[in-house]
Amino acid sequence: MTNSNGKVLRSEAWFGPRDLEGFLHRSGLKNQGWDEDSFSGKPVIGIANSWSEATHCNAHLRMVAEHVKRGVIAAGGFPLEFPTISLGEFFLAPTSMLYRNLMAMDVEEMIRGLPIDGVVLLSNCDKTTPAMLMGAASADLPAIIVTGGPQLKGNWRGEELGSCTDCRRYWSELRAGTITQAEYDSMEEAIYRSPGHCMVMGTASTMSVICEALGMTLPGGAAIPGADSRRRVFAERAGATAVDLVRRNMRPSEILTEEAFENAALSLLALGGSTNAIIHLTAIAGRAGVDLPLARWEELSERVPVIANLKPSGKFLMEDFFYAGGAPAFFKKILHLLNRDCTNVNGQTLAENVAHADCHNDDVILYPAHALYPDGGISILHGSLAPDGAVIKRSAASPKLLQHTGRAIVFSSPADLSRRIDDPDLDITEDDVLVMQSAGPIGGPGMPEAGFMPLPRKILEQGVRDMVRISDARMSGTAFGTVVLHVSPESAIGGPLALVRDGDMISLDANSGRLDLLVDDAELERRRSELQSRDMTNGYIDRGYMHVYNRHVMQAQHGCDFDFAVGRTPVATHVEMEGAH
């Protein structure tokens, strides 16, 4: 394929020349059993696969890749599957978020380095989707993402359960003594019973819908369960679309516009989606050259009702969302808020793509007039305790705690919290505020999902199930409670969170967006002077990847990306036949 400037597709410059290099490149495919007619002169489509047995949500992506290949071949392209690193929530210590930027770099550099003209990104678990989009946005080669879909609904003794909202809920019940260990154990295989990501509106589900809101995946794909054959049909269509994207020379930069990011942010808010996705979307926007400051989230959140009636904010699960019409039906109900003309990878506008979308269950995808939370699901907070911002998912909080002043009970780290939270001598009441330090991007390290602090056993035994909790950590999108997250600047770099002491009074007013430490300035200055100077490594290893991480990770309001990775450096899609790579 030659473009109007007489240049060829970048893959052709690898596989076309009848010289030693061309010989070697062709041989590398022939030794895998491919005939030259299979790839010669055809768009080469990379399939970036985050399949891994250590990422259970992505463990079926090998099968999905086979269906992508069918679509690529049927459309006249040639598929070239390659692995990326994979980030699973369950099997990666200290936290998968520590490695999101590493995966984004892996994806970007493989796209840049391999002889491909376009790429299909296969992701699913929480961090794999943003990492794929970050890398693809920076490389800017034609790209489409295919997520692996949610798990089927859990079913335990006839009760429909969602991971991991209900694992957490019943964990509290176990700690309170209302269910037995054997009952809790029997829930494991009843919840996790099929391929896919967590099936509540957690981070993975939120990111899947965000892919669709951004236009980076085909319409209707976000919610198809991983076990449903329509997921495979969808993958095949995506493979064919990737070939078409190359023929149209349509790059992510044409799709990932400021308006597309606004659609994604509005969708996240209307979903009552995961607070983690705020960080991820901010990072993806940064790669695409779009600024998405917290102030913009504040403006948007004021006008977006939560209409997805899904756990943990609502009642249903992703399988119900799919049967109700999925993301297209959801977008149609908030189309008046969205930028209708944004382009999808299929070349059509958002408005065109949802024109015939029907909602089959108005209890799952609500009309805005019947919103679950008319005033929005997420609030951005500022104040003396969070000068650079903090986040609260009000749709998952207890309404009575959204305005609360209480005495701080401070834990110096997640480890300190685990050690002392169930201490019978801990001086605490349900009106106190749990504060945890050293769990931010640097302090964690990696900003672990430790923000959903367990309540002290003695408080649980009193029948209390929620208290105000504040930290610089993240929280799983599947969790619930009155939990203030992403406090910035984080305590490890001397943010005000580091100055809080037991007994200080803290005021939270989510309705007016305030989070204040009620301690006078002179006392805070005195405490600040006592802070140790910052240890760049926070006691963690300081070589290899961590050496880079410790010095370059940015704070939550900047998406926790590396300062040097922001922006894009587009790969040349067409090159002269000579000097190809």
Ligand code: FES
């Ligand atoms: Fe992968 Fe929840 S563990 S999405």
